[in-house]
Amino acid sequence: xxxxxxxxxxxRKGRFRxxxxxxxxxxxxxxxxLELLGVFSTAESEFTLTELSARLNxxxxxxxxxxxxxxxxxxxxxxxxxxxxxxxxxxxxxGSVFLSQVDLRKRALSLLERLRDECKEAVHLAILDRxxxxxxxxxxxxxxxxxxxxxxxVGGRAPAYCTGLGKSMLAYEEEEVVRExxxxxxxxxxxxxxxTVIDDLLRELSEIRKRGYAxxxxxxxxxxxxxxxxxxxxxxxxxxxxxxxxxxxxIDRLLAEGVLIEKVKETAxxxxxxxxxxxxxxxxx
Numbered sequence: 177x178x179x180x181x182x183x184x185x186x187x188r189k190g191r192f193r194x195x196x197x198x199x200x201x202x203x204x205x206x207x208x209x210l211e212l213l214g215v216f217s218t219a220e221s222e223f224t225l226t227e228l229s230a231r232l233n234x235x236x237x238x239x240x241x242x243x244x245x246x247x248x249x250x251x252x253x254x255x256x257x258x259x260x261x262x263x264x265x266x267x268x269x270x271g272s273v274f275l276s277q278v279d280l281r282k283r284a285l286s287l288l289e290r291l292r293d294e295c296k297e298a299v300h301l302a303i304l305d306r307x308x309x310x311x312x313x314x315x316x317x318x319x320x321x322x323x324x325x326x327x328x329x330v331g332g333r334a335p336a337y338c339t340g341l342g343k344s345m346l347a348y349e350e351e352e353v354v355r356e357x358x359x360x361x362x363x364x365x366x367x368x369x370x371x372t373v374i375d376d377l378l379r380e381l382s383e384i385r386k387r388g389y390a391x392x393x394x395x396x397x398x399x400x401x402x403x404x405x406x407x408x409x410x411x412x413x414x415x416x417x418x419x420x421x422x423x424x425x426x427i428d429r430l431l432a433e434g435v436l437i438e439k440v441k442e443t444a445x446x447x448x449x450x451x452x453x454x455x456x457x458x459x460x461x
Contacts, residue, residue, distance in 0.1 A: 222260040297422035340392035340404035347384040401427035405444035410452030
């Protein structure tokens with residue numbers, strides 16, 4: 177669990193690079209507190225005040241104030257025997273949230289394999305990084321037919337607004353949050369089909385909510401088309417998405433046969449059931 181939290185709270189090298197417009201909203205004390213949490217690892221799980229001050233390049237009084245604040249929220253605790261500082265129980269709760277996303281992969285894997293075997297095309301499972309508005313790939317099963325270049329890989333990222341996976345999750349974010357993010361960060365053009373107007377994106381997201389699935393019409397990669405549907409949790413929150421991707425011509429053929437959309441939605445619904453969603457077929461419909 178310490179390793180998981182290190183990944184969540186690691187320091188400057190692993191952090192999202194803020195735009196200059198957003199950077200002015202960055203709170204220095206919060207940044208320092210997160211950097212402090214990122215010092216802990218499985219190999220080094222306890223530190224003295226002096227050691228932490230040296231690691232953070234801060235004076236002891238500032239480091240102590242950070243520790244006291246984090247300790248009051250149970251993110252840091254002192255070992256009663258040694259007096260050294262270590263991560264607290266609140267970090268376990270954060271790690272559990274991340275583990276629930278990893279658990280999604282375990283619960284969905286057999287469904288992904290079945291979907292790949294039925295459609296013969298590449299199948300993906302992803303989550304949404306809401307800070308960056310990016311897709312993060314948890315799983316990719318290669319298709320049974322050649323596809324050429326497809327940049328997706330497990331652990332990789334892609335923009336949410338121009339991928340089927342991303343749009344199927346983005347559709348359930350608050351509209352004003354989506355508008356504010358893309359007003360600040362823009363809509364980069366990847367192909368002639370990329371959505372470049374925020375209002376057009378919001379209209380499409382509204383349609384996705386109504387029908388329960390999204391289509392990427394070669395918007396991110398040329399000649400790669402995708403059909404995706406969201407996966408829901410027991411709390412009726414979107415926790416991921418599943419997609420089938422392939423060359424435009426082959427995906428269009430599957431769409432014309434009238435089975436692809438239902439297979440993707442059915443797979444996402446079954447994954448939702450495995451995640452504890454009581455009525456996945458009505459979620460997002």
